Amino acid sequence: MSRPPIEKSGEKNAAGWFGNVVDHAQRLQGPAVSTYVRKIRDAHPGESPAQIVARLDSRYLTAVTGSGGAVGATAALPGVGTLAAIAALGGEGAFFVEASALYALALGEVYGIPVHDRERRKTLVLTVLLGDEGLLALGKALGTRTGPLQRLGRGNIPESTLTSLNGTLVRRMVKKFALKRAPAAVGKLMPAGIGAAIGSASNRSLGKRVVANSRDALGPPPAQWPVIDGEVIDSAPPAAK
Numbered sequence: 001m002s003r004p005p006i007e008k009s010g011e012k013n014a015a016g017w018f019g020n021v022v023d024h025a026q027r028l029q030g031p032a033v034s035t036y037v038r039k040i041r042d043a044h045p046g047e048s049p050a051q052i053v054a055r056l057d058s059r060y061l062t063a064v065t066g067s068g069g070a071v072g073a074t075a076a077l078p079g080v081g082t083l084a085a086i087a088a089l090g091g092e093g094a095f096f097v098e099a100s101a102l103y104a105l106a107l108g109e110v111y112g113i114p115v116h117d118r119e120r121r122k123t124l125v126l127t128v129l130l131g132d133e134g135l136l137a138l139g140k141a142l143g144t145r146t147g148p149l150q151r152l153g154r155g156n157i158p159e160s161t162l163t164s165l166n167g168t169l170v171r172r173m174v175k176k177f178a179l180k181r182a183p184a185a186v187g188k189l190m191p192a193g194i195g196a197a198i199g200s201a202s203n204r205s206l207g208k209r210v211v212a213n214s215r216d217a218l219g220p221p222p223a224q225w226p227v228i229d230g231e232v233i234d235s236a237p238p239a240a241k
Contacts, residue, residue, distance in 0.1 A: 019170045022101060022122055033105040049110050049221040056110070057211050060103040064096055064207040096203065100210055104128035111218055112226025113153040119162040120152055126169035127152075130176070131213025134169055141165040149218065 040055055041047065047055075104125040108115060115121045127134035127149065139148040141161055151157070 019166075022097060022125055022170065023118070024098070027118065033102070033109050036102070037106050037109045049223070049225060052110055053107065053221045056103060056106050060099060061204060061207045061211070063099045065204045096206070100129055101125045103210070104214065107214055107218060108149075108153075111149075111222060113149055115153060117159075119159055119166060120157075122166050123152055123162050123169070124149070126166060126173055128214045128217045129210055130169060130173060131216035133172060134213075135217045137165065137168060137172070141168075 037052070037056075040052055044051070044055070105115070105121060107128060108124050113124060115124050123138065127138050130137070135148060138152065139145045141164070142148050142151055142157065144151065
């Protein structure tokens with residue numbers, strides 16, 4: 001049975017919104033990712049890729065959990081009605097996607113997957129967020145089951161292939177994102193501060209799912225720092241004496 005036109009229209013609008021947020025996020029975050037990862041490494045010289053990944057996980061979960069609690073608190077503030085809270089949920093959704101994009105691109109930096117153009121960055125973000133499902137879709141589009149993310153970084157994939165793939169990944173992500181967020185969004189609008197607790201918990205749960213998906217897509221962190229563009233990114237400065 002075909003879906004009603006209004007349902008198809010809603011899904012299309014959601015996909016457009018989600019795609020725009022991911023586009024915006026990867027444009028803003030892309031140039032800053034190397035600096036972001038480098039600053040973390042500079043602050044913790046000598047740490048392995050696995051240790052830096054653990055720090056990225058922690059920072060990401062802290063960021064998205066704080067976002068969820070803030071929206072829940074908005075609904076409990078005197079004089080702030082549910083309409084304001086619903087509007088805040090839209091902003092929070094964008095924040096969650098942008099934080100997830102930065103997290104995915106930072107992981108790509110640690111794993112040695114260089115993505116210098118817009119479509120490749122978008123593919124990396126969506127694949128990492130979807131986990132196994134994204135990895136399978138990427139492998140199918142590239143005609144390989146072996147190291148599709150590594151091939152993504154080599155830059156020998158037609159842009160038209162990536163554009164088509166990204167459209168598919170966005171639609172899949174919208175379905176997952178919307179289904180998982182709908183009950184949590186209702187919980188955040190409950191009165192007396194209960195929504196704030198549910199907001200933090202639900203966002204942390206979603207964040208943990210993203211972290212788990214990233215492991216499914218990328219596998220365990222590399223044992224040593226990889227080479228990007230001919231440079232071994234293991235040159236953390238010596239600790240100050």
